[in-house]
Amino acid sequence: GDSVTQMEGPVTLSEEAFLTINCTYTATGYPSLFWYVQYPGEGLQLLLKATKADDKGSNKGFEATYRKETTSFHLEKGSVQVSDSAVYFCALRENTGGFKTIFGAGTRLFVKA
Amino acid sequence: DADVTQTPRNRITKTGKRIMLECSQTKGHDRMYWYRQDPGLGLQLIYYSFDVKDINKGEISDGYSVSRQAQAKFSLSLESAIPNQTALYFCATSDNAGWTQYFGPGTRLTVL
Numbered sequence: 001g002d003s004v005t006q007m008e009g010p011v012t013l014s015e016e017a018f019l020t021i022n023c024t025y026t027a028t029g030y031p032s033l034f035w036y037v038q039y040p041g042e043g044l045q046l047l048l049k050a051t052k053a054d055d056k057g058s059n060k061g062f063e064a065t066y067r068k069e070t071t072s073f074h075l076e077k078g079s080v081q082v083s084d085s086a087v088y089f090c091a092l093r094e095n096t097g098g099f100k101t102i103f104g105a106g107t108r109l110f111v112k113a
Numbered sequence: 114d115a116d117v118t119q120t121p122r123n124r125i126t127k128t129g130k131r132i133m134l135e136c137s138q139t140k141g142h143d144r145m146y147w148y149r150q151d152p153g154l155g156l157q158l159i160y161y162s163f164d165v166k167d168i169n170k171g172e173i174s175d176g177y178s179v180s181r182q183a184q185a186k187f188s189l190s191l192e193s194a195i196p197n198q199t200a201l202y203f204c205a206t207s208d209n210a211g212w213t214q215y216f217g218p219g220t221r222l223t224v225l
């Protein structure tokens with residue numbers, strides 16, 4: 001079945017460092033791809049999405065590009081802030097069958113001042 | 114006010130007890146979901162409902178049941194709680210296209 005694999009955390013960075021969180025997927029069709037963020041004590045919220053190959057999703061300085069050839073959707077930010085500390089989940093939405101959303105295991109990010 | 118609310122936010126119970134977790138939404142969405150979150154495992158889908166008369170099992174439905182009382186309400190029950198059901202439980206909604214899911218704040222359940 002469809003699945004999402006993302007890099008294990010925690011990832012610890014200093015403020016203003018460059019962030020990459022890797023995400024790869026396995027899917028039988030052509031899914032839509034998402035990054036969700038979970039701040040401490042809260043539910044997940046959508047950060048960005050891309051619905052087809054080569055699309056770039058962006059929000060709040062974060063970016064991710066849908067790469068069909070490498071089945072990847074890596075999350076990047078040029079300069080992280082302490083307020084970016086959270087857990088980040090990569091996800092895919094099936095575009096056939098049950099149209100379910102499948103989540104990766106999450107990557108915890110700590111940003112130090 | 115939050116679009117998706119969950120009650121209770123925290124619950125401690127004993128093995129064998131029946132527990133109900135409640136979810137309400139004001140987004141007007143037909144689709145609702147219950148997930149379980151365990152450290153290192155991400156989110157696992159327990160049950161989902163595409164409308165009031167539709168209930169579907171997810172990946173880990175054993176030991177759980179649900180009730181869709183209205184478009185806005187979707188409850189999760191543990192008929193006889195066991196310690197390995199200790200986890201963080203999230204309710205979510207989406208529109209009919211399912212593009213984006215909107216999550217509640219979660220219920221932290223501890224089964225002793």
